[in-house]
């Protein structure tokens with residue numbers, strides 16, 4: 001692949017082990033890694049793949065790696081790392097290698113925010129292709145609904161700017177199976193005042209905190225978002241946490257959150273949108289975890305499921321409050337996120353953890369929705385867990401139309 005100006009590494013080459021490793025430590029038996037120097041490299045690689053019957057798996061940091069890249073060429077786009085903000089139009093253009101932290105840093109300078117989630121090192125592109133569940137989703141909806149354009153290299157190696165039509169629809173939350181995205185453009189949102197942080201209590205207070213959480217989230221304004229956590233990490237005292245953001249004045253947030261009494265630790269303060277990642281301080285180093293994501297139709301069985309018995313061997317559960325604009329109109333393949341809560345549970349990979357996750361799911365009982373968002377699929381899931389049959393047929397038709405030779409391989413492919 002000497003036609004590529006970026007680095008090409010094959011198994012056995014020095015540095016290959018580090019470069020091919022995804023953040024989510026699943027096995028990834030790829031034939032080579034290409035670090036594209038620019039968009040011409042991407043186009044040249046796609047033409048080469050077409051001529052030689054190869055497949056390309058595009059990956060930003062691999063937070064969503066599923067182990068499905070085996071046998072493919074792994075394409076990394078970290079060098080497409082330019083961020084541009086138009087403060088007047090309140091829009092951003094981010095190269096496909098740009099992480100959310102960089103977008104937020106640039107947007108915050110103008111009192112604006114993108115629809116970032118918990119981790120600042122997840123790529124804005126990879127995240128948005130999965131729909132994108134933001135801290136500010138309750139106020140502004142799915143991140144993918146804010147996208148105005150994708151710059152892509154199509155599966156036949158041509159450059160294109162996509163602003164409507166079936167490809168635009170599929171890329172706004174249907175994954176990366178249809179084209180290689182080289183940059184995204186999206187609307188930013190006003191965040192002149194932002195307040196947030198984490199409150200912590202010992203697990204003995206969990207029931208009281210859960211009831212307060214249920215009460216406040218039932219009537220919360222869209223500017224307020226609360227995530228409840230139960231943390232049971234080995235070697236640590238078990239804790240209950242409430243992570244919060246409020247898009248508005250600190251005094252209003254303090255008033256809304258007054259029922260949460262006497263935390264033993266409290267990091268709440270006025271924040272800038274660039275500091276969003278500090279709230280949960282998600283792990284930065286590559287990790288191996290067994291996880292389960294579930295949407296919930298309500299909180300009926302949730303208190304008992306989370307607090308009625310020890311979570312072990314599951315060591316962390318996060319309960320995110322949804323609703324607001326997330327449940328409103330959406331042009332994404334997933335559509336309106338009408339379920340009011342989302343649960344993410346994790347533990348160390350292994351049989352016991354998978355059994356623990358199954359048991360937790362069973363305890364959540366009839367509260368569990370029949371579907372999961374695409375961004376939250378895990379290796380034991382398929383796209384049929386995210387999309388209804390009609391949507392899946394439509395996504396497959398887009399795939400067949402735009403990548404008939406199946407040159408592109410997403411983490412969770414639609415065919």
Ligand SMILES: Cc1cc2nc3c(=O)[nH]c(=O)nc-3n(C[C@H](O)[C@H](O)[C@H](O)COP(=O)(O)OP(=O)(O)OC[C@H]3O[C@@H](n4cnc5c(N)ncnc54)[C@H](O)[C@@H]3O)c2cc1C
Pocket residue numbers: 023058059060061062063064065077096116117118119121122123124125126127128129130131132133134135175176177179180181182282283375376409410411412
């Ligand atoms: C700690 C942690 C916190 C998270 N928090 C949130 C959250 O708050 N909200 C939320 O919505 N999600 C969240 N996620 C999920 C995250 O959005 C997904 O893992 C997503 O895949 C982005 O990760 P990434 O940028 O590393 O992409 P990767 O894992 O590198 O890519 C995932 C897939 O996206 C596609 N893709 C990526 N880039 C391109 C491209 N340029 N062109 C075409 N296809 C491409 C490919 O199919 C690829 O397999 C979180 C994940 C982790 C591990």
